[in-house]
Amino acid sequence: MNTPSNAVPESLSNVQAVAPAMLLETRPFYWSVRRELWEYRSIYLAPLAGSGIALFGFLFVLVHLPRTVRNAMALDPSKQPDALAQPYHLAAALIMGAAFLVSIFYSIDALYGERRDRSILFWKSLPVSDLTTVLAKASIPLVVLPVLSFLLTAVTGLVMLLLSSAVLSASGLSVSAYWALLRPFETILMLLYHLVTVHMLWYAPLYAWLFLISAWAPRMPFLWVFLPPLALGIFERHAFHTSYFADLLRDRVSGSGSAPKMQDDLPIGPGMHVTPGAFLAEPGLWIGLALAAIFLFAAARMRRSREPT
Numbered sequence: 001m002n003t004p005s006n007a008v009p010e011s012l013s014n015v016q017a018v019a020p021a022m023l024l025e026t027r028p029f030y031w032s033v034r035r036e037l038w039e040y041r042s043i044y045l046a047p048l049a050g051s052g053i054a055l056f057g058f059l060f061v062l063v064h065l066p067r068t069v070r071n072a073m074a075l076d077p078s079k080q081p082d083a084l085a086q087p088y089h090l091a092a093a094l095i096m097g098a099a100f101l102v103s104i105f106y107s108i109d110a111l112y113g114e115r116r117d118r119s120i121l122f123w124k125s126l127p128v129s130d131l132t133t134v135l136a137k138a139s140i141p142l143v144v145l146p147v148l149s150f151l152l153t154a155v156t157g158l159v160m161l162l163l164s165s166a167v168l169s170a171s172g173l174s175v176s177a178y179w180a181l182l183r184p185f186e187t188i189l190m191l192l193y194h195l196v197t198v199h200m201l202w203y204a205p206l207y208a209w210l211f212l213i214s215a216w217a218p219r220m221p222f223l224w225v226f227l228p229p230l231a232l233g234i235f236e237r238h239a240f241h242t243s244y245f246a247d248l249l250r251d252r253v254s255g256s257g258s259a260p261k262m263q264d265d266l267p268i269g270p271g272m273h274v275t276p277g278a279f280l281a282e283p284g285l286w287i288g289l290a291l292a293a294i295f296l297f298a299a300a301r302m303r304r305s306r307e308p309t
Contacts, residue, residue, distance in 0.1 A: 028128045032136030033144070036110075042102050043140060047148055050098035051156045054091035058160050061087050065164055066171040069178060081181050088160060088182070092153045092191065099149040100199070103141035107210035110137045111303055112221045120303075131300040134211065138296055141207045146199040154188055197279055205288040206252060208295035215302035252288070 037043060061068075072083040111134070114120040161184055165175045210225060217224045233246040279285065 028132050029136050032128060032133055033139055036137060036140050037144075040106055040140075043106065043145065044148060046098040046102045047095050047145070047152050050095040051091070051152045054094050054156055055159060058087055058091070058163070062163060062167050065167050066173060069168060069173055072181075081183070084178070084181055085187075088157050088187070091156050091160065095153050095156065096149045096195075096199075099145045103145050103207065104210065107138075107141050107207050108214050108221050108225060110140075111211060111214035111299060112217055113214075129300075130303045131297070134215075134296055134300040134303060138207065138211060142200055142204060146195040149199070150192055150195050153191055157184065157187070193276075197276070201285060201289065202252070204292040205295065208292035208299070211299045212295040212302070215299040252284075 069084065072080050075083055161179070161182070164178065168175050168178055213221050213224050229245075229249060233243070233249070236242055236245050
């Protein structure tokens with residue numbers, strides 16, 4: 001008779017016991033990510049600088065914006081959006097380019113740097129596993145920087161759009177027609193699609209390779225990053241007179257090949273081809289993700305066994 005009445009308190013106690021356990025498991029990862037943000041301020045300062053430069057340069061564009069809009073309206077309707085969206089494309093390229101460069105330099109130095117300055121001896125004394133540390137570091141180029149790039153690009157584009165609207169309204173031009181040509185909300189979705197598919201998924205094996213070299217290299221990790229692929233490409237060229245590896249590497253680095261196609265090589269144009277089904281069905285994506293997992297696991301093992309330099 002009393003069994004049903006005791007079931008609810010027992011289930012509640014189980015849930016209450018699981019919740020703190022999950023928090024304890026995720027807390028080392030959370031604080032490991034926070035540690036990276038504290039130590040490497042360039043993670044957010046570089047994209048912020050790109051946003052500031054884009055906004056400063058856009059002030060000079062505003063001076064001639066009414067004339068630019070009038071000239072664009074005289075063009076073929078299919079060319080009008082591109083003529084007006086160039087400043088927004090450049091701003092996005094500047095922010096994402098800064099984030100991409102930071103991702104490369106950070107990934108190469110993330111594990112090597114703590115061996116170089118011997119801070120690894122302190123961090124290993126903490127109750128954080130090597131795998132958790134490596135995954136937390138890998139989340140910076142794979143998650144944190146793309147998300148930060150998206151937010152900064154969206155905010156920067158919104159500020160530019162509001163400034164443009166104010167200038168056009170003061171000049172007696174149609175603001176609604178300007179927004180209709182730029183299609184800002186569709187552009188934001190295209191930007192998010194590009195960052196998730198290319199910067200998070202497609203580039204994952206590249207960043208994981210950088211982490212592996214950072215964990216292994218005894219000296220000069222920048223040299224070891226490029227030396228093995230270069231040697232393999234040269235060997236294939238001379239031994240088999242082919243360039244499959246070089247072509248594969250070029251397509252992976254450039255985001256071309258099987259990666260999402262972009263209109264005029266710009267990632268935020270509304271004309272960008274969105275094919276998530278074809279992208280997810282691409283074998284190269286899953287092979288790359290499998291290699292990324294192997295590289296990161298190997299980097300964690302290397303971090304455990306390598307001595308400070």
